[in-house]
Amino acid sequence: MSRTGQTGPYTDPEPRRITFDEWGELFQKIPDELIEQFHYFPPNREPWSAYLFPPQTFAIYGCRHLRRLKFDNSLAALRLWGFVQNETERLFRARQTGRRVIATMGDLGAIPVIVNSFPDCLAFYPDCIWWTPFVMESSVLLDTATKLGVGEMTCFSRAALGAFAKQAYFPAPDLVIAATGASCDDYSGIEQLVADLVPEVLWVEIPFRCEARNRTPADRTYAHQLLVAEYQRVVARLELLTGHRLTAAELQAGISRANRVRRMVTRLRELAYGLGVLPALEMMVIEFGNLHYYSDIDEWTTILAHLVATAEARARAGQRLHPVDAVRLIWVTPPADPLLLCYVEDEGGRVVGTEYVINQALVPIAEHRPGLEAIAESFMAASLIGSTRERIAAVFQQAIEHQAEGVIVSGILGGSHCAMESRLITDYVQQELGLPVLEFDVAPPGPELDRQTTTRIDAFLELVRSRRTG
C-alpha cells in the first residue's frame, strides 16, 4: 500500500459533502490496517503518531464546531482533517523527540522554508490559532488575550496571545521569529505583547511593495535586498540555536520541498476552483497548509499527493460536488468561522477563487538562484505586503478566469486593516467588474452563524441568481 493514495481494499464512496454523523458511520468501514498505516513524522511508527481518526475523536477533545461542519467524504480528506486536528499534539511530540520548534509569526509563508531546511527543525504559525476559538466554540483564548490587555478592538488573531500565555496549545518555542513592517498591523501589536512572554523574539522587517506609487526598479531591488539581509539574520540565529551551519544544498533541498507542496496546492486550486471536485472548506485548510505544512512537511506532502490523486480521479470520472448551476464566487479574506464556507455551499454557492492574503505561500521559489534571494523574490509577490489595489487585481484575475458571479468579503471584527480594505475591495469590484459583492464582519465564535449574516448570504445568492435571468 502506498503512503500517498493507494488504499488497498478500501474504496472511496461517491464524492459528497457529509455531516459529522455521516462520517461517524463511514468511519466504521475504515479497516484497522488503514488506521495503522498513517503516521506523522515519517518514518516514525510510534503509536502516538497515528492520525487517521474521524471528527468524532477531535470533538471529544473539545472541537465542538466539527459537529456542525460538512466534510468531503474521501479518505484523503479524512487524512487531511486527522492530520490538521492533531497539530497541537504533534508540536509537543516534536519537542519530546528532540526537534527544535520555531514559532514564526506574521510573514505567512516564507520563513518556514528557511527553518525547515535545518535538520530537526520545524516551524509553526501561532497566527493560525485564530481558528481555535471558532473550532472549539470557545471564548477561552480570546478572554485570556483580553485579560492580557488586548480586547475586542483587535482581530481574532489575538487568540495567539492567549495561546502563548496558556502554554497548552504548543510547546514553548525554541525561538520566536516575528515579522513586522508591512504585515497586519493588528498582528504586529499581538507580536509585541508576545515578546513580553517569551525569552527572545527575532524581529524581521518585511518591506512594503509600493508599485502604486510608481516606485522605480531600484526601489524594488532595495526591498528585495532588505529581505535577503533579514533572512540572513534568520539563518544566523538558527545556526546559533542549532549549532548547525546551513549549507546551500540544505537550503535548496528545503526550497524544493516547499515548491513541491506549492505545485500540488496550485494543482488542487485548479481542480477545485475550476471543476468543483473538492469543497471550499477543505480547500481553505489546504491553502493554509502552504504556510507551515501543519508542522510536518514530509507527511503533509504525502497527504497533498493523496488529495491530488483523489481530485484528479474525480475530474476524470466527471464527478462534481456542486450542482451545475451553483453560484460561482470569489472569497476574499479567510473566514475565521469555517461554518461560513459550509453554509454558502449548502445554500447553492461554490467558491471558484480565493484571496486569503497568503498568495506569497503559493508562488514557486526559483531553484536556480541562491536560496535566500529566491525566497525573497518569491515573497515579493505577497498580497500581504502590497496595496489593496493589488489584492483587487488578484480578485479580478480569478473572477474573470472562473467567470465568477459574485464576491464575498469576510472581514474581521476589530481588524483595523480589514475595515479599510474590505470597503475598497467592495467598491472596486462593483465599479470595475460590475459584480455584486457581499461584505460582512465575521461574528464572534459560537455554535451557529448569526442570523443577520445568514440572511444576508441568502439574499446575496438570490440576487446573483436573479442577475442570470435579468
Add this chain to the structure above:
Amino acid sequence: MTQWARPLGHLTTGRLSSVPLTPRERFGLLVIDEPQDRVPILPLITAHAAHAAGVSLRDYYTDGQQMARAQLFTQERYGTDFISLFSEVGIVAEALGTQFTYPEDDLPILNRPKWLKLGQLDDYVVNPERDGRLRVYLDAARHAYEARGDTVPILAYIPAPFTTAQQLVDGETFLIGLVAEPEKVRALLDYATRSVIRFARAVIDASALPILVDPLASGSVISAQHYQGFALPSEQAVIKFLHRYDLDVVLHICGDTTAILELMAASGADLLSVDQIDLATAVRQVGNRCRLIGNLDTTTLWLASAAEVSQLVERMVSIGKANPKGYVAATGCEVPIATPAENITAFVKTAAAAGKNPDWPLGSFEKSGLKAGRG
C-alpha cells in the same frame, strides 16, 4: 494601533500565573505526556450530583437533562476537572433485557436478570437511542457538552462486558459458571461485548469520553486467574475499539485490585483508576506505562472531618504526582451520595494545592536555555 499605547513590559511572566488552564487544557496536556499547572482533580461524583443539585435520584437516572444539570452544577460548585455521567453499572444489561426497579430516592435495583441460566443467548445488540436508559446517558452527554464541552472533559461511564454479563444472568450462576461452564460464560461475554461496544460508539458520537468500569471484575469479587481468563479479554476488545478513535481510555475497577494491577495495565488502558490499593505500589508497578487515577477511600471522604480529608489527600497527591506517566487526584470509587459538601471542597482545594506544579508557568521557557532579550 492606539490600543497598544501602554508601554511594553507591562506583562511579566509572573502575571501568567493568573492565567489558569481550563480542565480540558489540563487533561489535554496530561494525555500527551506534558506537565500541567497542577494535577487534574476527579472525585468520582456521580449520584452525589443529584443530591447536591436538589434533583431526585430517579429523575437523575431517568432524565438525561436532569443528569447533565446536576453534573454541571457540581462541577462548577466544587471546581472539579471533569463531568462524570454515571448512575449505576446495570444500564447495558437493562438495555438487553434485565429488569430494574426505579426507587424515588435510591439507585435502580436489579429486579430480574434477563436469564436465570447460562447458555440462553440471542442475537440482539442494543440500540442506544431506544433501549433501556442508554438514551439518558447520551442526552446527558449532549447537554453537558453543549454547555461546557469547550472547557471541561465529559466522561461517560460504560460498564464493561464482564460486569454487564454478570447482570444478564443470576449472579451466583454466573460466578459458578466461571468454573463449571467457562465456555458458556465466554459466549455470554462475547454477547455483552457487542452491546457494550455499540453503546461506546454512541457515547463517542455524543462527544463524551467513554470510561470503562468493571467493578464486578474486582479482586474483591474474583480471582486474578478468573480476571485474566474472562474479564480481561473482553476489556481488551472494548479498549481496542476505543483505540480505533485514538481515545485515551480509562479503566476503572473498584475494590482491591492489587493482584491484578499488572493485568489491568495489559488491558491496553491508558489510564488506570484504582481504589483500595496502595498507591505507591501502583506507581512502582505500572507507573511507567499508565497514568494513574485515585484513590482516596470514599467511606473516609463521607465520614471523616474536612481536616482529616485534607490531610489524607495531601499525602495521596504527594505519592500520586510522582507517577512518571502522570496522575489524576481522585477518589477510589464513587463519592457517597450523602458526603458533606465541605469534605468534597476540602478534597478539591487540597488536591489543587498539593498537586501544583512548582515549575509552572513558563518553566519550560526558562529551561529552553535562551537568553532573555530581543534578537
